[in-house]
Amino acid sequence: MNTPVLHAQSLTKTFGTTTALAGVDLIVGRGESVAIMGASGSGKTTLLHVLAGITPPDAGSVHYAPAHGAPVDITTRNERERSKLRRESFGFVFQQGLLIPELTAIENIALALMINGTSRRVALEHAAGWMASLGLAGMEERRIGELSGGQAQRVAIARAQVTGAELVFADEPTGALDSQTSNDVMDALLWSTTGQGRTLLVVTHDSEVAARCSRTVHVRDGHVIGTEIVNTGVTA
Amino acid sequence: MNARVLALLLRPAPGQGSTLALPATAFAMVTALVLTVVGGAQKFWSWTDPDAGLYQALAAIALVLLVVPLATLGGAAARLSARRRDERLSTLRLLGVSPAGVTGATVLESTIVAAVGSLVGVLGYLALVPLVGLIPFRGEILGAAAILLPPIGILAVGAGVVLLAGISAVVGLRQVVISPLGVRMRTSVPRVHWVRAVLAGLVIAGAFVFVQVFPGTAGLVMTIAVLAGMFAVALAVLNLVGPWALKVHAQRGLRRAEHPSRLLSARLVLESPKAAWRQVSGIAMASFMAVFAGTGVALMNTMSATESTENLTLAVDIRTGLIITLVASFLMVAVSIGVNQASSILDQRELHRSLHFLGVPVETVDAARTRAIMSPLLFTAVGSALCAAVLVFPLVGIAVVVAPLSLVTIAAVVALGIALVWLGVRVTRPLLSTAFQPA
Numbered sequence: 026m027n028t029p030v031l032h033a034q035s036l037t038k039t040f041g042t043t044t045a046l047a048g049v050d051l052i053v054g055r056g057e058s059v060a061i062m063g064a065s066g067s068g069k070t071t072l073l074h075v076l077a078g079i080t081p082p083d084a085g086s087v088h089y090a091p092a093h094g095a096p097v098d099i100t101t102r103n104e105r106e107r108s109k110l111r112r113e114s115f116g117f118v119f120q121q122g123l124l125i126p127e128l129t130a131i132e133n134i135a136l137a138l139m140i141n142g143t144s145r146r147v148a149l150e151h152a153a154g155w156m157a158s159l160g161l162a163g164m165e166e167r168r169i170g171e172l173s174g175g176q177a178q179r180v181a182i183a184r185a186q187v188t189g190a191e192l193v194f195a196d197e198p199t200g201a202l203d204s205q206t207s208n209d210v211m212d213a214l215l216w217s218t219t220g221q222g223r224t225l226l227v228v229t230h231d232s233e234v235a236a237r238c239s240r241t242v243h244v245r246d247g248h249v250i251g252t253e254i255v256n257t258g259v260t261a
Numbered sequence: 262m263n264a265r266v267l268a269l270l271l272r273p274a275p276g277q278g279s280t281l282a283l284p285a286t287a288f289a290m291v292t293a294l295v296l297t298v299v300g301g302a303q304k305f306w307s308w309t310d311p312d313a314g315l316y317q318a319l320a321a322i323a324l325v326l327l328v329v330p331l332a333t334l335g336g337a338a339a340r341l342s343a344r345r346r347d348e349r350l351s352t353l354r355l356l357g358v359s360p361a362g363v364t365g366a367t368v369l370e371s372t373i374v375a376a377v378g379s380l381v382g383v384l385g386y387l388a389l390v391p392l393v394g395l396i397p398f399r400g401e402i403l404g405a406a407a408i409l410l411p412p413i414g415i416l417a418v419g420a421g422v423v424l425l426a427g428i429s430a431v432v433g434l435r436q437v438v439i440s441p442l443g444v445r446m447r448t449s450v451p452r453v454h455w456v457r458a459v460l461a462g463l464v465i466a467g468a469f470v471f472v473q474v475f476p477g478t479a480g481l482v483m484t485i486a487v488l489a490g491m492f493a494v495a496l497a498v499l500n501l502v503g504p505w506a507l508k509v510h511a512q513r514g515l516r517r518a519e520h521p522s523r524l525l526s527a528r529l530v531l532e533s534p535k536a537a538w539r540q541v542s543g544i545a546m547a548s549f550m551a552v553f554a555g556t557g558v559a560l561m562n563t564m565s566a567t568e569s570t571e572n573l574t575l576a577v578d579i580r581t582g583l584i585i586t587l588v589a590s591f592l593m594v595a596v597s598i599g600v601n602q603a604s605s606i607l608d609q610r611e612l613h614r615s616l617h618f619l620g621v622p623v624e625t626v627d628a629a630r631t632r633a634i635m636s637p638l639l640f641t642a643v644g645s646a647l648c649a650a651v652l653v654f655p656l657v658g659i660a661v662v663v664a665p666l667s668l669v670t671i672a673a674v675v676a677l678g679i680a681l682v683w684l685g686v687r688v689t690r691p692l693l694s695t696a697f698q699p700a
Contacts, residue, residue, distance in 0.1 A: 107620075
């Protein structure tokens with residue numbers, strides 16, 4: 026495995042009487058694409074949220090090692106610091122895209138940069154570049170409702186990448202798409218992440234999506250029950 | 262659907278207190294205001310002398326002016342009540358509950374919330390009666406006994422408010438049923454044509470010419486009649502041109518937007534200039550009236566030495582009436598904005614949650630929605646005041662319009678309105694913040 030970019034140790038998280046994570050350990054290497062698979066309620070989305078600093082764990086730690094700068098223990102950071110980290114270093118793609126319907130496609134992407142203080146002109150230039158790379162040239166001024174599901178997901182991918190995020194978290198990114206569009210979206214997601222030396226973590230219940238990643242982590246009842254190196258078929 | 266399922270459905274979910282309290286407060290306010298205004302009108306209608314007709318006509322105008330914000334507020338409150346249940350309702354439909362059962366549950370809840378609010382409103386009205394009774398008209402106080410409605414009148418108003426809530430819930434729910442993804446899937450921005458501005462310009466020019474040729478020697482009563490006519494025309498013009506003016510204003514804001522909150526707020530207005538106008542139109546009306554109130558105050562100062570006692574009393578009474586109408590309008594606009602904001606926050610909860618995941622600070626979203634209200638509001642308030650000034654100055658002279666007393670009154674009234682609206686937006690911030698909290 027490459028140099029670790031994320032290192033989670035003994036993560037536990039409960040919601041009321043439900044245990045979502047029961048001592049999870051996970052290492053993600055730089056440039057890897059890791060699929061987290063499991064049935065509904067297995068704890069896979071909670072794991073993604075804890076790794077991304079969205080939800081603090083009850084116990085355990087998550088160390089993030091940026092390409093430049095000192096490693097950060099995400100779990101010891103307060104909400105404001107974690108928000109900043111997510112804004113500047115992480116990218117997110119959700120099942121429904123969850124783009125802002127009032128903004129145009131290009132504005133949705135540029136907004137991610139503008140929030141970090143980039144000027145609007147530069148942000149729009151970068152956004153246009155990403156749109157062109159993902160086959161969305163000419164759709165800059167379209168509103169989200171005017172895009173197909175696959176196009177909207179590619180806008181979401183561009184939004185996740187435009188800030189130069191080292192690590193992209195995707196939660197069922199193809200869950201609402203047909204198989205052909207799903208393939209296209211995975212192509213775009215992999216090209217824009219691991220294809221550029223970045224790291225991808227995907228939560229999915231779709232084995233075809235998982236098969237496109239370099240490694241699959243299986244989760245059940247809050248435990249990691251196995252890791253599969255997809256490319257070689259090795260199971261750990 | 263049996264009673265046990267209904268009881269389960271109607272049980273408030275944890276953390277949804279504000280979405281119940283807001284419509285209930287709105288209904289309480291609507292009830293208290295309607296009762297107070299109708300109570301005051303009751304006193305006016307008890308007069309039988311020759312001047313009584315004019316007072317009754319003015320009271321009728323004030324009632325009509327209050328009907329629009331009242332209906333807007335009532336409708337907004339009912340929609341919020343209905344919206345709150347959307348998710349549960351769609352689940353219920355999937356579970357096989359009939360559409361009628363689903364509608365029934367929603368309407369019943371809106372009605373219960375309205376009934377509770379209405380009851381609080383009646384208590385509020387009863388508490389207000391002694392204070393409102395102290396307001397002087399025609400040189401003497403109205404008196405608490407004279408403005409206290411009979412029990413049947415109170416019951417009728419209360420029932421009317423509850424009925425309005427029920428009807429609005431049915432209408433609101435039907436919209437949800439027809440297009441559950443209406444907001445997210447909207448594909449084209451509704452167009453607001455510039456022809457509106459041309460029409461409005463023509464009407465204003467026509468009114469201005471009419472006021473110019475209107476004999477300056479006409480009596481006060483005639484002047485009031487003309488003013489009332491101008492008032493109606495101007496309100497119609499404001500409603501015509503308002504959405505277009507807000508669109509142009511927001512487009513300019515969009516071109517200049519460097520900060521994310523400015524970009525978002527401009528797009529929020531452009532998404533539906535008509536909806537943005539509906540939210541602030543009450544203030545446009547109030548700001549318009551403020552110019553009349555302000556010039557009225559200044560005019561009274563100059564005419565106190567020359568005019569007859571009757572005319573002077575009438576002028577004082579008109580000012581009092583305007584101030585009461587203004588305060589009532591402001592309160593209703595502020596509460597409807599609060600209720601509308603709560604509704605829209607509930608609609609966009611998923612989106613806000615995702616923005617939180619992306620690390621977007623709650624302050625950015627809050628600044629955007631506040632700006633999306635306050636920017637059109639300021640623009641509208643100033644624009645309406647200018648429109649009113651154009652119409653008023655040929656009648657009373659520019660000296661009266663820009664008299665310090667006049668300007669201070671206008672500024673104070675508009676500032677009060679703006680502050681109340683800001684408060685209306687601010688109270689919904691905790692609701693927005695819940696989407697930005699870690700799980």
